[in-house]
Amino acid sequence: MRADPIVPFTPGGRERAAPGSCLPPRLTFVQDIPMPRFAANLSTLFTDRPLEERFKAAAACGFIQFPYALLPERVGDLVAMNGLELAVFNAPPGDWAAGERGLAALPGREEEFRDSIELALTYTDLTDCFRLHVMAGVVEDEDLWPEALDTYTANLAWAAERCAEEDVKVVIEAINTGDMPGYFLQRPDDAVQVLEAVDHDNLALLYDLYHAQIIQGGLTDFIETHLENIAHIQVAQVPGRHEPDQGGEINWPYLFTLLDAHGYSGWIGCEYLPRTTTEAGLRWARDFGLSAP
Ligand SMILES: O=C(O)C(=O)[C@H](O)CO
Numbered sequence: 001m002r003a004d005p006i007v008p009f010t011p012g013g014r015e016r017a018a019p020g021s022c023l024p025p026r027l028t029f030v031q032d033i034p035m036p037r038f039a040a041n042l043s044t045l046f047t048d049r050p051l052e053e054r055f056k057a058a059a060a061c062g063f064i065q066f067p068y069a070l071l072p073e074r075v076g077d078l079v080a081m082n083g084l085e086l087a088v089f090n091a092p093p094g095d096w097a098a099g100e101r102g103l104a105a106l107p108g109r110e111e112e113f114r115d116s117i118e119l120a121l122t123y124t125d126l127t128d129c130f131r132l133h134v135m136a137g138v139v140e141d142e143d144l145w146p147e148a149l150d151t152y153t154a155n156l157a158w159a160a161e162r163c164a165e166e167d168v169k170v171v172i173e174a175i176n177t178g179d180m181p182g183y184f185l186q187r188p189d190d191a192v193q194v195l196e197a198v199d200h201d202n203l204a205l206l207y208d209l210y211h212a213q214i215i216q217g218g219l220t221d222f223i224e225t226h227l228e229n230i231a232h233i234q235v236a237q238v239p240g241r242h243e244p245d246q247g248g249e250i251n252w253p254y255l256f257t258l259l260d261a262h263g264y265s266g267w268i269g270c271e272y273l274p275r276t277t278t279e280a281g282l283r284w285a286r287d288f289g290l291s292a293p
């Protein structure tokens with residue numbers, strides 16, 4: 001990763017936590033495992049700039065939700081020009097303005113779902129991105145859930161297979177229904193069941209600690225039980241979905257050290273809503289030895 005001075009999340013040079021400083025007693029500290037790698041979500045951070053300019057602002061932090069406002073070639077150029085690595089983005093979610101939040105669990109939309117994956121793959125190809133979040137969709141009527149579940153698992157099986165051909169891992173994320181009413185995949189434990197039902201090694205979890213804390217809790221147990229199936233992590237403090245700092249109920253030093261101690265080597269996506277400006281809010285990063293401005 002490059003060490004651009006304006007880059008807030010450069011992991012180089014950070015101090016290791018003292019052995020045992022905030023580790024749970026049952027863990028052994030291992031010196032050689034990498035510290036978490038942080039990635040910036042360009043849909044929630046640097047939003048005072050147009051999308052194209054956020055790439056530069058976040059250089060070397062790569063993470064973006066929906067790049068579809070730009071052509072795939074342009075996204076590829078912006079990623080390359082700014083020396084970024086794109087950690088993950090979402091497949092097209094359907095008609096977002098009309099309230100849609102993904103297509104995968106929507107019966108009757110299978111053809112559109114497959115087209116959306118093909119479109120997403122043109123972006124992953126031109127940006128060298130290897131993870132794609134496939135959103136389930138909103139299914140308000142509980143009577144429709146059995147059919148939605150069948151559709152969801154069949155669509156995910158197809159997507160996992162198709163994306164495997166392009167070396168792109170499909171991830172699914174449980175999202176709390178306070179933030180996204182009616183969202184079909186609500187609890188991390190449900191996501192694990194879906195993973196087991198689909199049973200494809202190209203399907204993994206995106207574990208969003210903000211949603212998980214709100215809807216299920218038990219962050220430590222979940223991480224310790226399911227880390228091998230977690231391909232991406234996202235963070236924001238509860239309540240408020242703000243910076244992962246000390247202003248809320250999640251203990252970040254503990255969790256980051258826990259992930260580190262278990263050898264998590266994936267990205268941690270900073271998907272939060274800055275309390276003021278992105279730059280001012282990056283003070284939290286200094287607490288983790290990162291070069292925040
Ligand atoms: O809402 C979230 O937490 C997400 O990560 C989705 O990808 C986009 O809304």
Ligand SMILES: [Mg+2]
Pocket residue numbers: 173208234271
């Ligand atoms: Mg998320």
